[in-house]
Amino acid sequence: MAKAAEEIQRQFQKEMDAFKANQVDSRKCLTARQQLEAQLTENKMVMEEMKLLDEDASLFKMIGPILVKQDFIEAKQNVDKRIEYITREISRQETSMKDLQEKQDKMKETLTKLQSQMQQFAAAR
DSSP states (O other): OHHHHHHHHHHHHHHHHHHHHHHHHHHHHHHHHHHHHHHHHHHHHHHHHHHTSOTTOOEEEEETTEEEEEOHHHHHHHHHHHHHHHHHHHHHHHHHHHHHHHHHHHHHHHHHHHHHHHHHHHHHO
């Protein structure tokens, strides 16, 4: 009976460690998603500003400390591509977050069962 209790204790600790690692991954995923949302908002604002300009307007792109003149159509295409990319990445992060949450829910169930078993062994002593 003592061996069974020790085995449950080891399994509980292993599950708890996995649960904590999952929480860390979830936080990283959430942070990445928030950064992507900020980038998306910024790029949408750029696109709105570009809609106000004529196609012959001068646009400059900052590369390091230097401003480089850029073609309007090329700049618009670049911003469109960035918005598409960021949107796909947000979707990917949301899928990852959902998967991590499902794993976390299963881990919680397992931890609850193990904790219940440990309490039963403690009560039997």
